[in-house]
Amino acid sequence: MSSVPAQAALRVLSAGPGVTLQDAGRHGYLRYGVTAAGPMDPLAYATANLAAGNAAGSTAIEISLGGIELTAEAEPLAVALAGGDFAISLDARVLPRSSLWAAMVLTIEPGAVLNIRAGQSGAWCYLAVAGRLVVPQLLGSNATHTRTGFGGVDGRAIRTGDRLSVEPSRSSTLSFGAIAAPWLDRPPEIIRVVLGPQDDYFSAEQIAAFLEGPWRVSIKADRMAYFLDGPRLTHAKGYNIVSDGIAMGAIQVPGDGRPIVLMADRQSTGGYPKIATVIGPDLGRLAQARPGTAFRFEAVSIAEAVAARREEAAALARDLVVDPLVRTQFSSEFLLGLNLIDGVVNPIEHVKIA
Amino acid sequence: MPHVAADPAIAPAVPRFLNAGETALVVEFGETVDPAINDRVLALDAALRADPPAGTREFVPTYRSLMIHYDPLQIDRQTLVGLVHKALAVPAARTALAANWIIPCCYDSGFGEDIEEVAQLLKITPGDLIARHTAATYRIYMYGFAPGQIYLGGLPEALAISRRPAPRPPHQPGAVLIGGGLCVITNFAMPTGWYVIGRTPERLYAVARADAFLFQAGDNLRFEAIDAATFLALEQRVASGEIVARKSAA
CATH class of the missing domain: 3.30.1360.40 (Gyrase A; domain 2)
Incomplete structure (x- = not known):
C-alpha cells in the first residue's frame, strides 16, 4: 500500500510582524460590524494574482516591512511577487530587478529559501502562489483582521513555523521571469480624493488648507489607519457626528484636527467628520508610502475617479508583457545557479480580471 | 407598531x-x-x-x-x-417585522464592573440603576465598531452619562455599556470609553450558529436581571450552541 503523498506547502522559516493572509476582503458583513479587511494595496495584490495565473480574489500573503522567509515542502512551488520595491533573494542570491515595477515569478524548489525583506521604498509586497492556499475560511473569506481574530491563520498574523498547505496549479509553466507592471509605478506626491461625505463640517479655508498640506505619513501607520502630520485643521460645526459608515480611504478629522486615513482594517462605523475619501486607484499609492513620506491631496470629481479606475482595470485586462530585459539581465551563471534548464520566460496562463 | x-x-x-x-x-x-x-x-x-x-x-x-x-x-x-x-x-x-427580544444581563459587581462608579456619578443607588435599566425598552439602531456589537437607543434620561474622559482597560465579551446617552452590547473584549454596567451570557455573534448574528437593526430589546449563578448556567448553555435571549410577544 502506498503512503499518502506529502501535501505541498509553504513553510514559514521566519516572519516579521504584520505579515498576513489577505484575499479581496470579507464582504457583506459590514452591516453586522465586521470589517472587510483585504489588501492594503489592492492593485499590487491583483497584479500578484494575475502574474501567478490565479483567479482575481485568490488568497495571497501580504508581506509587511517586517519581511518573511519561506521554503517549499513536498514539491516545487511557483509564486508571483508584486508590490513595493522589496529585496528578494533565493538561496541567498539577490534577484536582480529588470525594472522596479515588475511582478516577479519564480519557483521555490523544496528546501530552497526565499527571502523577502524591506527594500528601498514601499511598505507592502504580495506573494501569490500559483494554485491555491488551502486555509479554512471564516464568513466566506481568508482575509485576516487581527484585532477581532477573524480569518487568516487562526485569526492571527503569519508567524515563524507556520505551514500553509498549497494545491499547486498544474497549468503553470513559468519557472522564472519578470513581468512588466508599469501601473505599479505610483509616485506618492499627489493623492487624489473625492471631497465628502462631511466636507460641509469644514470652512472653505479649511478645505483649502487640507488640499494645500503638505502632509506626511506619521509614524502611526498600520493596516487600520495612517495618521498624518501636517497643519491642524479646525471644524466649522464641531467634531462629533452621529456615527455613520466608513469607506476605505475615508479621511476623518477628530477633535485635535489631525487627519487620519482609514485603511483596510478600519472599523465599520465612526463618529468623526470625514472631510474626503481617497479614490480607489490611489489607495495603494498611499498605502505604499512609508512614515515620513510627504504628499499633497488633490480633489477630483467622481467622473475623474471613475476614469482612473477604468484605466486601472484596462491595464490589468491587457495580456501580460514579459519584460524583454529578463533574458539579457541575468547571467547564464546566475540562471544555472537557479538550476534552470529550459526557457526563462514562458508566460503562464493569464486569467483576466472581470 | x-x-x-x-x-x-x-x-x-x-x-x-x-x-x-x-x-x-x-x-x-x-x-x-x-x-x-x-x-x-x-x-x-x-x-x-x-x-x-x-x-x-x-x-x-x-x-x-x-x-x-x-x-x-x-x-x-x-x-x-x-x-x-x-x-x-x-x-x-x-x-x-421588528422582533422584541429579552436578553439576560448580570449586574453583580463582578460583571457590572463600573456600576458603583456610575451610580455615584448619577447620584442614584446601584439598585435604582438596575431597576431603571431593566424597565426600559431599547431599539437596536445598528451594529458597528466590532462584529456583533449593537447600539441601543431608549436609555432612560436618568442614566444618561457622558463617555469617560479616557478609555478604561478592556471589558469582557458580552459587556453591557452605557455612555453618551446610549447603551451598547459588546461581543469582543476591547478597551472602551464607556461604562460597564453588566454582562450578558448571550453571544451576539457566534460563527457556528445558523444565525451567526442574532439581531436585526430595528428590533426592540429589554434586559432581564440575572444573578451570577444563573449567568454561569446560561453561559454554559450558550457555549453548547443554545440561544438564551428570547423573543417576546411585545
Missing part, C-alpha cells in the same frame, strides 16, 4: 446623497439619533436588499444613513441615485 411620521425639520422628505469616494454613496436621512429617521434608513435598506440593483455590493445601515457600496464600472452614481429614489417610493414594510 404604528409608523411615526418623521419631523420634516429633522428628517427632510428628500434624503441627502453624499459621496464617500467613487465606490460608496451615503443616503443621509438626518443627523440625529431618532427612531423615525432610523425607520427610513431601514426601510430603504430592506427595499434595496429585496431587489439589489446590479453593481451594488453591500448596504450598511446606521442610525441615520445608509451607505451603499457599489462598483462604479458597473453602475454609475446617477443611475444609482435614480434607483434609490425608486426604492424610496415603495411603502416601508420593515417596522412590521
Whole structure:
C-alpha cells in the first residue's frame, strides 16, 4: 500500500510582524460590524494574482516591512511577487530587478529559501502562489483582521513555523521571469480624493488648507489607519457626528484636527467628520508610502475617479508583457545557479480580471 | 407598531446623497439619533436588499444613513441615485417585522464592573440603576465598531452619562455599556470609553450558529436581571450552541 503523498506547502522559516493572509476582503458583513479587511494595496495584490495565473480574489500573503522567509515542502512551488520595491533573494542570491515595477515569478524548489525583506521604498509586497492556499475560511473569506481574530491563520498574523498547505496549479509553466507592471509605478506626491461625505463640517479655508498640506505619513501607520502630520485643521460645526459608515480611504478629522486615513482594517462605523475619501486607484499609492513620506491631496470629481479606475482595470485586462530585459539581465551563471534548464520566460496562463 | 411620521425639520422628505469616494454613496436621512429617521434608513435598506440593483455590493445601515457600496464600472452614481429614489417610493414594510427580544444581563459587581462608579456619578443607588435599566425598552439602531456589537437607543434620561474622559482597560465579551446617552452590547473584549454596567451570557455573534448574528437593526430589546449563578448556567448553555435571549410577544 502506498503512503499518502506529502501535501505541498509553504513553510514559514521566519516572519516579521504584520505579515498576513489577505484575499479581496470579507464582504457583506459590514452591516453586522465586521470589517472587510483585504489588501492594503489592492492593485499590487491583483497584479500578484494575475502574474501567478490565479483567479482575481485568490488568497495571497501580504508581506509587511517586517519581511518573511519561506521554503517549499513536498514539491516545487511557483509564486508571483508584486508590490513595493522589496529585496528578494533565493538561496541567498539577490534577484536582480529588470525594472522596479515588475511582478516577479519564480519557483521555490523544496528546501530552497526565499527571502523577502524591506527594500528601498514601499511598505507592502504580495506573494501569490500559483494554485491555491488551502486555509479554512471564516464568513466566506481568508482575509485576516487581527484585532477581532477573524480569518487568516487562526485569526492571527503569519508567524515563524507556520505551514500553509498549497494545491499547486498544474497549468503553470513559468519557472522564472519578470513581468512588466508599469501601473505599479505610483509616485506618492499627489493623492487624489473625492471631497465628502462631511466636507460641509469644514470652512472653505479649511478645505483649502487640507488640499494645500503638505502632509506626511506619521509614524502611526498600520493596516487600520495612517495618521498624518501636517497643519491642524479646525471644524466649522464641531467634531462629533452621529456615527455613520466608513469607506476605505475615508479621511476623518477628530477633535485635535489631525487627519487620519482609514485603511483596510478600519472599523465599520465612526463618529468623526470625514472631510474626503481617497479614490480607489490611489489607495495603494498611499498605502505604499512609508512614515515620513510627504504628499499633497488633490480633489477630483467622481467622473475623474471613475476614469482612473477604468484605466486601472484596462491595464490589468491587457495580456501580460514579459519584460524583454529578463533574458539579457541575468547571467547564464546566475540562471544555472537557479538550476534552470529550459526557457526563462514562458508566460503562464493569464486569467483576466472581470 | 404604528409608523411615526418623521419631523420634516429633522428628517427632510428628500434624503441627502453624499459621496464617500467613487465606490460608496451615503443616503443621509438626518443627523440625529431618532427612531423615525432610523425607520427610513431601514426601510430603504430592506427595499434595496429585496431587489439589489446590479453593481451594488453591500448596504450598511446606521442610525441615520445608509451607505451603499457599489462598483462604479458597473453602475454609475446617477443611475444609482435614480434607483434609490425608486426604492424610496415603495411603502416601508420593515417596522412590521421588528422582533422584541429579552436578553439576560448580570449586574453583580463582578460583571457590572463600573456600576458603583456610575451610580455615584448619577447620584442614584446601584439598585435604582438596575431597576431603571431593566424597565426600559431599547431599539437596536445598528451594529458597528466590532462584529456583533449593537447600539441601543431608549436609555432612560436618568442614566444618561457622558463617555469617560479616557478609555478604561478592556471589558469582557458580552459587556453591557452605557455612555453618551446610549447603551451598547459588546461581543469582543476591547478597551472602551464607556461604562460597564453588566454582562450578558448571550453571544451576539457566534460563527457556528445558523444565525451567526442574532439581531436585526430595528428590533426592540429589554434586559432581564440575572444573578451570577444563573449567568454561569446560561453561559454554559450558550457555549453548547443554545440561544438564551428570547423573543417576546411585545
